[in-house]
Each structure stands twice: as structure tokens, then as C-alpha cells.
Amino acid sequence: MTFVRICVLLCLTTLLAACSRPVHVVEKEAFSRMASQMTRELQARKLLDSRGNYFAAFSLAPQEGYGKILFQRLSPDFMLQSDAAHDVYLGENFAATVLPDSRVKHWPNGFSIDHATQKITLHMTAIADWNGDGQDEWIVACTVEPKRGGRSRTYYLLVPPPRSAVEKLRGTVAAVNECFGLACTLYVRDSKNIQRTAADPLAPPTEVHDLTPGLQPVTEPPGAKKLPASGPAERPL
Template sequence: MSPMFIARFCALLCLGGVLSGCATRPVIVVEKEEFVQMARHMPRELQARRLLDKDGSYMASFSLAAFSNYGETLFRKLSPSFMFGDAGHVYLGENFAATLQPDSRVTRRPNGFSINHATQRLTVNMVAIADWNNDGEDEWIVSCLVEPRVGGRARTYYVLVPPPRNEGEALKGTVAAVWECFGLACNLYVRDSKAIERAAADPLLPATEIQDVVPGLQTVTEPPEKNQTGKNDGLEERSL
């Protein structure tokens, strides 16, 4: 299959989305299950940013530029400094590799890694690549689940990471959202929420399912929503 054919096919997909009212921006989904989980946590935010349409579908992007071993890149280059809410527990370092202690255990995967520390478990995954801010620049969307060993709140950070431009470049992420759970009680915190901004002028209909356009469909039920809005360290809180 030639690059020209793929480019034309992508153009037809985008045109079809516009004509059908989809108007979503393309997303390169790296870890499908993690992307669906993110969409479960904040469907309205992804809709407002045009990464999901009103039916909960996304437009899969066909990238001609290959990148391998995201997990090793994130492990060796990504700074854990974005974990502001876990300052009392997190093992800080210039990157995740530098947080390792003698008793730490690491599991590496092509698209992520896990670290078992004495007080917490960290699970980092490369989720997707998309233009989150609609500024013409793609960001890596990375999830980082922080689970304390003994009680406390578990947090999933959704982090925007600029793609590395050279081999030796360190990576620093910006938190886009935090999904925080204490037992079964969970809250979503969103920085610079487009969903709240858009709702004032054009309210979104509640999304009831998330559909994966390729290869097939996957249905996910959205939790019931309670409309509550607050602020915490520049993030906007919405309870689900």
C-alpha cells in the first residue's frame, strides 16, 4: 500500500467525518484500552476538544511516521515533577529512571512501564497523540496511575508531553486532567476546561457510549453525572 494511497484514504475519512457532522480531529491511539478509559473519565472534555464527536466516536489517524518503544523513552526522559498531589510520597528524580531505590521493581513494556516502590506503585502508559490545544502542534497524551501501598487516594494523571526533538532532550509534561479516587468516590479535575467554556454557548448532549471506529465498535457506559464545579490549583473539578 503506497503512502499516496494512505494519504488519500485519510483525506477521504476526514471529509466523510465533516460531511456527517463528526468534525473531529484525528487521533493516533497508541494504547486502545487506556484511550477508552480516558474517554470514560472525561467524555465531555474530549468532545469539547473535538477528539470525540457527539456520538462518542473518534477519528483514527494513520500516521506515516513510526516511533518505537515509547515506554523506554518515557522511563528514561520524562520528569515525574507533574505529580504535584503526591509530593509527600512520590520518589522524585530528574526522570522516572532516577527515582529507583534498591528495593524498587520495574516492569517495562513497549508503550509504558510500571514501578513498584516501597510506598506506592506507578503505572505509566503512552495513550495517544493528538492536538489537545488546537494550536497545530501534536502532544503525547500520557497517563500515570499513582496507587499508594497503604490506603489513601489513587490518582490518574493525564499529562501532555511535547514529542522529543532530539536524542538527549529531557521531557517535561503538563497535567491536563486528574482522575482521583478514594474507594469508589471519584472526582475529575480538568485544567483549562474547554467543556465548561463551550457549555455556556453550546451545551453538549450527555454521551452514553464511546465507540471505537476501527477495527469495530466498543461500547462503554458513562457514569451518572452530577453538575458540580470547583477549582483546585488551576484545575476545574467535576464530580461524576
């Protein structure tokens, strides 16, 4: 009887894994925000199922210090020209953009830089195979908030994991959520090719979704049954 149960569980695990790609969520709150802003895109890429749940990847070993790696090695050249026009972005990485009057905060999986004109907040969000090529990418959320009015933007980046301890990192923009007050527009890019040297971040855009937060009720997805720790587990957001 025990053998039959094990076989059933293995079959169920295989079936669930075939429906969705496993996701290693690094910061759950950041991943939940991304999932709420671009649910259809994540479902189309099989990173969420039809109920808005994801399948946790147990095979990935936990790692700490993503924030330090991204601060010291990720280039800010993925930003749109209107965000990158300030002198604070003259640097090959975020550490090089810090000015004497900038205030920096660090945490294990991210950081924030409070400049005179803008505030940058970056979160290492998840690790997953974004485009189905068998290679995992780091999914990073970087929010740029102007202090003198204007539009705030959250860039969702795809960063190939570094191959060495000194490799410079560049992000390919998968999507940009641009907000002016409560009115937000999501620009999604068809990110089939993710290169270590990223080109124009938004060329070509493939979808535009208009979102107005607060006008539609938000409900939690149905709870999912827990699976054994030996395989992917379905996790509600």
C-alpha cells in the same frame, strides 16, 4: 460512476475531519479509560464526536519504544505535593527514582515502578492536537496508587514530542482523576498553553466533575461506518 463515488467519499472524509480532530491511539485500553472518565472534555476538544467515537489518524507513522523514552526522559515533577513527598521521587526522570528495593516492569508503550509505599503505572495513551494550535502532543496516563491507604490519582499529561534524542521531557497536567474507593473526582485544567517546561500542574482548575463508577449503566457507542484508508476513519471505543 467510480469518479463520483470517490468524490463523495472525499467530501465525507473532509466533513468528518472538520468535526473531529484525528487521534493516533497508541494503547486502546488506556485511551478508552480516559475517554470514559472525561468524555465531555474530549468532546469539547473535538477529540471525540457526539457518539463517543474518535477519528483515527493514518498520517502518523507508527513508533515503538515510547515506554523507554518516557522512563528515561520524563520528569516526575508534575505530581501533586502529597504524591511527590516521598524520597522515591528525588530524580530528574523516572529512571532516577528507582531504589534498590523497587520492582520495575517495562512494555513497549509504558512501564510500572513498584516502590515500598506506592506503585506508579504509566501508559503512552495517544497522540493528538489537544488545544487546537496545530501541534500534536503525546497524551500520557500516569497512575499513582498508595499502598498504605489514601487516594489514588491518575494524571493525564500533555508532553510535547521530543525534538532530539536527548531532550528532557516535562508534562503539563491536563486532568487528574482522584479516587477514594469507588468515589472519584475529575479535575480538568484549561490547558491552552502547553510548554516544554511545565509550571504548576493544576493552576487554575476550570471544571470539576463528580463521578461514581458503577451507579450508571455503560453502553457501547453506535458502530460507525468504515472509511477508506486514505483519510481519517471513525473508530468506536
